[in-house]
Structures are given as C-alpha cells and as structure tokens.
Amino acid sequence: MKFLIPTLLLSSLALPVAAQDLSATRIAETTQVLSSDFFEGRAPGTVGEERTVGYLIGQFQAIGLEPGGKDESWVQAASLLHTKLGKPSKLEVTVGEKVLPWQQGEQVYVSTLRAQDRAQIDSAPLVFVGYGVSAPERKWDDFKDVDLKGKVAVFLVNDPDFEATSNEAVSGRFGGKTMTYYGRWTYKFEEASRRGAIGALIVHDTPGAGYGWNVVASPQGENYDIVRAPDQLTSLALQGWIEGEAATRLFADAGQNLAALRKAARRSDFHPITLKGARFSADIPVTHEVVQSHNVLARIVGSKRPDEVVFYGAHWDAYGIGPADANGKTIRSGANDDALGVAGLLEIARHFKQLPAPERSIVFGIWTAEERGLLGSEAYINNPVYPLDKTVANLTIDILQTAGKARNVILVGVGQSNLEDDLARFAKAQGRTVTPESLPERGLFYRADHFSFAKQGVPVMLMMGIAGASDLVDGGIEAGQRWVDDYTGKCYHQPCDAYGPDWNLEGAVQDISLMFDIGHELANSSRWPEWKDASEFKSRRRVHQP
Incomplete structure (x- = not known):
C-alpha cells in the first residue's frame, strides 16, 4: 500500500508551535x-x-519525530481477517424431539473468526457453564474440569457478583458492579476456545451487557480478527449471543430454570450443567478475506x-x-x-x-x-x-x-x-x-x-x-x-x-x-x-x- 501525504490538507503543519501550552x-x-x-x-x-x-x-x-517501526519504518503491517455470514441453511436447537428454529438477529446472533467457507455445527450438546470464570487468584472455577470438546458452551454475561446481594458469599469478590475482565464477552469466548468448545453463546441481558439486543445484532454477521497462525486459531466455529427470552425458553424445555441457575452460578461450588436433550446445529455460508492494514509508529x-x-x-x-x-x-x-x-x-x-x-x-x-x-x-x-x-x-x-x-x-x-x-x-x-x-x-x-x-x-x-x-x-x-x-x-x-x-x-x-x-x-x-x-x-x- 502506498501512502501519499495529502498536501492540500496539511495547513496545520505550517502553524507555529507553542513552546509553553498545548x-x-x-x-x-x-x-x-x-x-x-x-x-x-x-x-x-x-x-x-x-x-x-x-x-x-x-x-x-x-x-x-523519527520513524518508530522496525527497519526505520513509519508503519507496522496488521493483517486482518474479515468474515461475514450469509443466510443460514440451518440454525436451530433441538430438545428431545422438539425443534426450535432460530433466526439470526432474533433468537440468536452468531459470527465466526475462522476463514472457512461454511460455519457448521452438527447437533452439538449445550453445556451451561455459569459465568465461565477460571480465576485461581480469586479461588473461583466455574468449569470444574468439564470436557467441552465438540460442545457449545453457554455463559452468563458479566461477573459472578454482578447481581449478588450483600449477604451472598460472592458479593464483592469480583468488584461488585465494577466489571473485571472475567465479565467481558471476549474473555468468555477465549476461555471456551482454550477448552476446545466448538461454539460459545452468551445469554444476553441488558443490565449485565451494558447495551441492548439491537447493539448485539448490529454487525449483521460480520466479524474481524488478526490473521493467526494455524496453532493459534480459535476452536469456535461460531460464537455469539442468545436473546434473553429465547434462552429462558430453551432452558425450560431442557428441564432447567434459568433464573434459579443464575443464583446457583453465584456460588463457588457451582458445577456445569449439560442441558438435557438440547443440541445446537448450524450450517451457514461464510465469505472471508484478508484486509491489509497498518499501524503508524513514531518516536523520540x-x-x-x-x-x-x-x-x-x-x-x-x-x-x-x-x-x-x-x-x-x-x-x-x-x-x-x-x-x-x-x-x-x-x-x-x-x-x-x-x-x-x-x-x-x-x-x-x-x-x-x-x-x-x-x-x-x-x-x-x-x-x-x-x-x-x-x-x-x-x-x-x-x-x-x-x-x-x-x-x-x-x-x-x-x-x-x-x-x-x-x-x-x-x-x-x-x-x-x-x-x-x-x-x-x-x-x-x-x-x-x-x-x-x-x-x-x-x-x-x-x-x-x-x-x-x-x-x-x-x-x-x-x-x-x-x-x-x-x-x-x-x-x-x-x-x-x-x-x-x-x-x-x-x-x-x-x-x-x-x-x-x-x-x-x-x-x-x-x-x-x-x-x-x-x-x-x-x-x-x-x-x-x-
């Protein structure tokens, strides 16, 4: 990429530099x-x-200033993977014999960070992992060595103490209302990948996420990542969110009470729960490209x-x-x-x-x-x-x-x-x-x-x-x-x-x-x-x- 200095827009370069004040x-x-x-x-x-x-x-x-990059360069290359999902040929959850068709952007929102032509998950079990936190320094482990390989991990958003009352043992352990990194959706997807899951879905609620469902769905199936080496690729074929009411119905169909599980997940003795009979399937076309971009680096x-x-x-x-x-x-x-x-x-x-x-x-x-x-x-x-x-x-x-x-x-x-x-x-x-x-x-x-x-x-x-x-x-x-x-x-x-x-x-x-x-x-x-x-x-x- 050739970088041309737009001379017609450089009037500010000629301004005198103030020696004392910004x-x-x-x-x-x-x-x-x-x-x-x-x-x-x-x-x-x-x-x-x-x-x-x-x-x-x-x-x-x-x-x-001097160039701040390697070899006296002003720029550092940043290769970006850009993906976009097409119209799904399949996007559904089955619970026993009951099929629950989901619509992208309505009951669920998913995207992918893998450069493959299709994002496919074939009848993968769903495992509820609470808040999905592994924090030894806080004496907290939501996973309890559960095997997530080939499964879809289902998370709650934010930290285990976000909704806790003052008389609960977890109260304040993760900063109370102040979010720690364990509460971020990026951490949860990263942790699911580290444990070999094929998919990861976070139950959306506006207070915990800090934004409404419209914000979740606004990228319309697009996602970006840096280009990674094969051994650093995420294991997740799909990652995203379940809309709150759709999640409540899913858990109920699997014989679970999501509201009660929210409370259970605020205890350190929480164990992951496989949603009985529930399986997630998806088959979605993916377009993907590598976008060459650049950081600018300068130094004194x-x-x-x-x-x-x-x-x-x-x-x-x-x-x-x-x-x-x-x-x-x-x-x-x-x-x-x-x-x-x-x-x-x-x-x-x-x-x-x-x-x-x-x-x-x-x-x-x-x-x-x-x-x-x-x-x-x-x-x-x-x-x-x-x-x-x-x-x-x-x-x-x-x-x-x-x-x-x-x-x-x-x-x-x-x-x-x-x-x-x-x-x-x-x-x-x-x-x-x-x-x-x-x-x-x-x-x-x-x-x-x-x-x-x-x-x-x-x-x-x-x-x-x-x-x-x-x-x-x-x-x-x-x-x-x-x-x-x-x-x-x-x-x-x-x-x-x-x-x-x-x-x-x-x-x-x-x-x-x-x-x-x-x-x-x-x-x-x-x-x-x-x-x-x-x-x-x-x-x-x-x-x-x-």
Missing part, C-alpha cells in the same frame, strides 16, 4: 482534517486508510535510557461508509472517536519536541482496527517493536468531552495501577479532582487499545470522556451528563460524530495536558509504575532492569 486551535484543526470526507471514514484497507496513514506520517515528519529517542519506552496510543480508524442517516450522511468519520485523540497525541508530540530530549524514549502508536476489536494494538503486542518488559507504561486517549473546562477528570479502571495516583496528583495541580467512572459495570477499561498492553502486564492509563459526567465549569455535573447522554445516545459510531462549531475543547486540552504530564514525568525518571494488589494483571508484569 494548542486547542491546532487540536481542533487536526481533528477537522482527519474527520473530513476526504478520508472517507478512515476504514481499514480502504483509500481512506491510505490517505489517513499518509497524513499521519506527514504530521510526525513535520513535528520532527531517549537521551539516557533509550531502550526504556513510555508509550502513547490512540486509534486512527473509524467506521468508514455505511447506510445513510436521516440527513443523508453516509460517512461515519469518528471526529471524537478517535480523530480528537489522535490530534491530542500529535499535540503532545509537538510539546515534547520543544523540550530537552527525555531520558527514556517516547513512542506514539496510532492504531488501526480498534473499532473491529482492538486489533491494531493486538497485532503490535503479538509482534512488539519495543520489548514489553522495557515498556514503562501505555497512556491512551480514546474520546474526550467537548463541552468545555471541567472541575474533575474521569478515572477509568479504579484500583488498577498507581498511575491513577499520578493522575490525581497532576489533576490537583490543575485545580481539579478525580471522579471514578460512573458505570464501571460496562467494562470500559477493557474496551480501548491500552487493554492490549494491560493483558501483557504493562501498566496503563486510559483517558475517556464518556466514562462519566464531567463537572463542567459552565453547567456542572448536570451539563456534563447531558453531554455524555447526547453523544452516546445519538452520535457514538454514527455519521453525526462530526466536528461542529459548538465544540469547546478547553476541557479536552486539560485532559490531554494531564496525559502529557504523566508521560513527561515517567520519561524523565527511573520509576516503573506498578499494578495494585487487587488487579488481575499484577502477576503478568515483567520488568527487565539492569
């Missing part, structure tokens, strides 16, 4: 450029990608310990071109998600270049395919340019509030690492306080690119403006919540996520400044951030120190 004007201009129709919604593997990557390389070159080399890396991240991709909205707009340009985050990182890079070279190296990773499942950052983690045991921290920006200055900053992932103590200290210097995310049960900590680093033990900090209501200087918490509700309810992943004249980036600049401050201190110290004792990632941290 520039809201420059951040706004960069966001406007990246979210313009010229980039066609920045979908991976498209002309929009060619233009986006070329633009980003041009920006980093103009700022004065450290003056004393260049092999130690402070890593900044944001994602360049959005949702490309889709169906027209009510106004006829088809390009989903992702102005806030995440052109604004990319603009923030470019401004941080400019600011670093006005200062003496940091002791440690600074690397900027602008990722592809975040919207397809954090795939660009996962591709990097699977083939890191910089050793992970020498990566000090990852600082990620993904969506910022655009309603003005705030008295607080929202913390995503409370209790994970001592980077949150750094956040509180620098926020205090701004005259601000830290507010924990308001809906931790939605698991936002596990839904941005920093998480790819966290899974490998690298301490992380995520700045995400939709995680809670900002206490705005103009309008307070009520106005902050109104902004969150308006953005998430109307424009998140939609064509109306576009730059507008009503944007006020003073609050975004506050948050970007905090990320600069944290990274600047880390880059000029010998300190290694640490996971807190309660974090599920503490045991994964490996640090190579001389």
